[in-house]
Amino acid sequence: MTTVTMNRDETAPHRDLAQFRADFPILRTRVNGQPLTYLDNAATTQKPDAVIDAEANFYRTANANVHRGVHALSQRATDAHETARHKVRSFINARADAEIIFVRGATDAINLVAQGFAEPCLTPGDEIIVSALEHHSNIVPWQMACRRSGAVLRVVPVDDSGEFDLDAYAALLNGRTRIVAVTHLSNALGTITPVRRIIDLAHARGVPVLLDGAQAISHLPVDVRALDCDFYAFSAHKLYGPTGIGVLYGKTEHLQAMTPCQGGGDMIRSVSFDATEYNELPYRLEAGTPHIAGVVGLGAALDYVSAIGIERIAAHERELLHYATQWLADIPGLRIVGTAAEKASILSFTLDGIHPHDIGTMLDDRGIAIRAGHHCAMPLMQRLGITGTARASFALYNTHDDVNRLVAAVRRVCETLGS
Structure with a gap:
C-alpha cells in the first residue's frame, strides 16, 4: 500500500475560513462510521444555521x-419577501429591484426566457447560440424553442482542455442570431468562460445574452451591470440557500417585453372574462404564491456570504483547487478532465479502467461525497470522448484535510480496483 504524506498545516486564511465549518450542522454528520467529507458542492451546497433558522x-x-x-x-411576510429581493439586487448590482424575478431555480429562469422572451420573436431559420460546455438546463429549453419555431441551435465548440473557442463563437454570430445563452462557469469542468468578450461580440450585432450563473454565483463576484448581460440565472441552493428558489435577473426593457408564461395570482392587475391586464414588474412574471420562506432563506444566505466576502471565498477555493490538482495529478492512471487556464472550484477526473460510479461508491464507503457520471452535460462528455467523470467540487467550508482524505481514498481505489 502506498503511503501518502501531505502537509496538513494550513495557512492563516484557511484557519480563518475553517471556523465557518461550525456554522454548517450537517458537516458534523458521520457516514459509514466516517466523518463526512462533503465534496459535491456543484450539485448543491450545504446550509448554515443562519439560513436554516431564517426559514424556520x-x-x-x-x-x-x-x-x-x-x-x-x-x-x-411581504416586507421580508421584498427585503430579500433588494438583497439580491444589491448582491449582483442590478439597477432596480424590479429586475429581480423570483423563480424555482436556474432551470426555471432559463425556460422562462426561452418561452417568454425568445420564442415569440423566433421565425424559421433564426439561430440561437449555446456552447458545448452547457448543462442540459441550458440546452433543452432552447431545443424546445427551436422545435416549435423552426429556429436552429448553433453550438460553440470547446478544445480538449475545455476552453471556450472564442474565434469559433465570433464566426457563428450573424444576422440570424437572436440570442446567445452560455454558462458563466461550467458545472462539469470548472471552466470560466470569457463572458465579457462573449457579451461584447454579441452586443455589437444587437444580440442579447443570457448567462447561466448556477455555478458561478457562489464562486465569482457577479456584477450584472459591469458584465452588461441581458439576463442572468441562478439557484439559491448552490449559494448556501434553500432548494426550490432561484433568480432571473433581466434588464428592465427585456422583462417588460416578455410574454408571461404562467397566469394567475399576483401577476395580474385586473381580470375580466374579456381580457386581463398584467401587473407591473417584477410581479407580472411571478404567477401564484411564491416560495416565501425560500426567498427569506435566500436573503439570509446572501447576508452570510456577503459577511465573509465572495472574493475571499473565491481565493480560498482557488488555492484549494490548486492543492487538490497537484496531489491528484500525481496518482498513476488518473487523468484530470478540464484544464482550462481559467477555472474554479471543480476538479473532474477519470481513473484508467475504473468506472466513475465505482469511484464514487468506494469513496462513499469512507464518508467522502463526490459526484460521478455525466453531470447533466452529456454532449460535453461525448465531445471529450468519455461517458463521465468523478467530480470533486469545493466550497467555503472545505479544507486541506478534506483534500487529503480524498487523495488517500482515490489511491485506495486504485490499489483495490486498478489493473
Whole structure:
C-alpha cells in the first residue's frame, strides 16, 4: 500500500475560513462510521444555521401570503419577501429591484426566457447560440424553442482542455442570431468562460445574452451591470440557500417585453372574462404564491456570504483547487478532465479502467461525497470522448484535510480496483 504524506498545516486564511465549518450542522454528520467529507458542492451546497433558522423563524413568526393582505402577518411576510429581493439586487448590482424575478431555480429562469422572451420573436431559420460546455438546463429549453419555431441551435465548440473557442463563437454570430445563452462557469469542468468578450461580440450585432450563473454565483463576484448581460440565472441552493428558489435577473426593457408564461395570482392587475391586464414588474412574471420562506432563506444566505466576502471565498477555493490538482495529478492512471487556464472550484477526473460510479461508491464507503457520471452535460462528455467523470467540487467550508482524505481514498481505489 502506498503511503501518502501531505502537509496538513494550513495557512492563516484557511484557519480563518475553517471556523465557518461550525456554522454548517450537517458537516458534523458521520457516514459509514466516517466523518463526512462533503465534496459535491456543484450539485448543491450545504446550509448554515443562519439560513436554516431564517426559514424556520419565518414560519414561526411571519407566515402569511404576500402582497394580498392588510393584516399584520401578511405585511410582515411581504416586507421580508421584498427585503430579500433588494438583497439580491444589491448582491449582483442590478439597477432596480424590479429586475429581480423570483423563480424555482436556474432551470426555471432559463425556460422562462426561452418561452417568454425568445420564442415569440423566433421565425424559421433564426439561430440561437449555446456552447458545448452547457448543462442540459441550458440546452433543452432552447431545443424546445427551436422545435416549435423552426429556429436552429448553433453550438460553440470547446478544445480538449475545455476552453471556450472564442474565434469559433465570433464566426457563428450573424444576422440570424437572436440570442446567445452560455454558462458563466461550467458545472462539469470548472471552466470560466470569457463572458465579457462573449457579451461584447454579441452586443455589437444587437444580440442579447443570457448567462447561466448556477455555478458561478457562489464562486465569482457577479456584477450584472459591469458584465452588461441581458439576463442572468441562478439557484439559491448552490449559494448556501434553500432548494426550490432561484433568480432571473433581466434588464428592465427585456422583462417588460416578455410574454408571461404562467397566469394567475399576483401577476395580474385586473381580470375580466374579456381580457386581463398584467401587473407591473417584477410581479407580472411571478404567477401564484411564491416560495416565501425560500426567498427569506435566500436573503439570509446572501447576508452570510456577503459577511465573509465572495472574493475571499473565491481565493480560498482557488488555492484549494490548486492543492487538490497537484496531489491528484500525481496518482498513476488518473487523468484530470478540464484544464482550462481559467477555472474554479471543480476538479473532474477519470481513473484508467475504473468506472466513475465505482469511484464514487468506494469513496462513499469512507464518508467522502463526490459526484460521478455525466453531470447533466452529456454532449460535453461525448465531445471529450468519455461517458463521465468523478467530480470533486469545493466550497467555503472545505479544507486541506478534506483534500487529503480524498487523495488517500482515490489511491485506495486504485490499489483495490486498478489493473
